Amino acid sequence: MSLTQTGKPVALRGLVKSYGGAAPALAGIDLDIEAGSFCTLLGASGSGKTTLLKTIAGFETPDRGEIRIGSRDIAPVPVARRNIGMVFQNYALFPHLTVARNVAFGLEMRKLKRAEIARRVEAALALVSLDGFGGRSPRELSGGQQQRVALARALVIEPDILLMDEPLGALDKNLRQAIQVQLRDLHRRIGATIVYVTHDQEEALFLSDRIALMDKGLIVQVGTPQELYFRPANRFVATFLGECNLLPAPSGRGEIGLRPEKTLVGGKAAAADIRLDGTLVSAVFTGTGYRIAATVSGRAVTALVANDDPVAMLAPGAAIPIGYMAGHAMTLDD
Ligand SMILES: Nc1ncnc2c1ncn2[C@@H]1O[C@H](COP(=O)(O)OP(=O)(O)OP(=O)(O)O)[C@@H](O)[C@H]1O
Numbered sequence: 001m002s003l004t005q006t007g008k009p010v011a012l013r014g015l016v017k018s019y020g021g022a023a024p025a026l027a028g029i030d031l032d033i034e035a036g037s038f039c040t041l042l043g044a045s046g047s048g049k050t051t052l053l054k055t056i057a058g059f060e061t062p063d064r065g066e067i068r069i070g071s072r073d074i075a076p077v078p079v080a081r082r083n084i085g086m087v088f089q090n091y092a093l094f095p096h097l098t099v100a101r102n103v104a105f106g107l108e109m110r111k112l113k114r115a116e117i118a119r120r121v122e123a124a125l126a127l128v129s130l131d132g133f134g135g136r137s138p139r140e141l142s143g144g145q146q147q148r149v150a151l152a153r154a155l156v157i158e159p160d161i162l163l164m165d166e167p168l169g170a171l172d173k174n175l176r177q178a179i180q181v182q183l184r185d186l187h188r189r190i191g192a193t194i195v196y197v198t199h200d201q202e203e204a205l206f207l208s209d210r211i212a213l214m215d216k217g218l219i220v221q222v223g224t225p226q227e228l229y230f231r232p233a234n235r236f237v238a239t240f241l242g243e244c245n246l247l248p249a250p251s252g253r254g255e256i257g258l259r260p261e262k263t264l265v266g267g268k269a270a271a272a273d274i275r276l277d278g279t280l281v282s283a284v285f286t287g288t289g290y291r292i293a294a295t296v297s298g299r300a301v302t303a304l305v306a307n308d309d310p311v312a313m314l315a316p317g318a319a320i321p322i323g324y325m326a327g328h329a330m331t332l333d334d
Pocket residue numbers: 019021024025043044045046047048049050051052199
């Protein structure tokens with residue numbers, strides 16, 4: 001048996017949630033998540049990501065607004081009947097139960113037949129590459145393996161949507177990257193709708209079909225990773241997602257955003273559409289090249305150059321031309 005399924009779409013309308021503090025945790029959220037897509041809620045600490053996830057799950061009740069999963073309004077539906085899978089940072093496995101019993105938990109609650117439970121548990125463990133681990137205790141597993149058990153436990157109930165709150169937050173960087181690859185692959189195979197919370201922008205870029213960037217209880221911009229990276233709506237998005245140089249617009253009104261990889265320095269700036277006078281601050285070796293820090297009229301500018309670029313050999317304080325092609329300048333609303 002496989003756990004392949006078609007996830008359901010999620011529609012959030014005008015969600016407001018206040019805990020009684022000065023500013024609401026959710027200040028009016030509108031968001032459409034396509035069936036079977038991987039949507040990430042990205043934002044700094046306190047932006048409202050977890051509150052939004054808990055509201056969808058049913059652990060928090062919104063003050064206002066509507067949540068639809070598929071065609072049904074889930075406001076009146078209790079947590080246990082929402083058919084939502086959940087995975088959190090601290091795996092919350094039952095330490096006294098075997099891996100198989102942990103995974104079986106949701107199915108036992110639903111009173112499925114024993115043979116059916118065994119079959120689905122086996123399929124779920126295979127899905128997360130833990131075949132043969134059913135008889136072990138969670139204590140005998142690594143952090144990454146425990147997180148995969150938590151994932152199998154969430155998937156085994158064939159949820160309409162899968163909510164994940166910083167599931168890789170407790171893992172070290174190498175393991176996190178390995179599990180990101182597995183998770184992306186798994187999502188492609190099973191077709192579940194996933195709503196994923198992280199504050200790690202690289203993780204969001206790597207995993208998501210769409211990213212909803214949150215700030216102060218609002219969604220600032222939603223789009224594909226490429227849309228947010230190349231067409232940020234405003235300065236906040238431009239600087240939150242990836243690095244961004246901010247320079248005065250050639251028109252003299254407002255600023256433009258320029259990615260370091262589109263920032264030309266030294267000889268390469270000679271052919272640029274827009275040329276500026278810069279001063280070298282430092283050139284730091286990164287392995288793949290040098291990271292150039294410079295200033296232009298008192299503003300900090302970062303550029304990336306190849307290992308053999310003569311600019312990297314100059315002394316700090318040297319005058320260096322800086323430039324960019326007009327098409328690479330990102331117009332920012334504010
Ligand atoms: N149970 C609660 N009682 C009171 N205030 C809360 C509660 N939970 C969250 N908040 C407040 O609501 C706001 C949003 O918190 P939330 O946990 O949703 O943010 P987050 O983006 O998930 O942050 P983090 O990345 O740190 O988990 C914060 O100002 C937080 O202090």
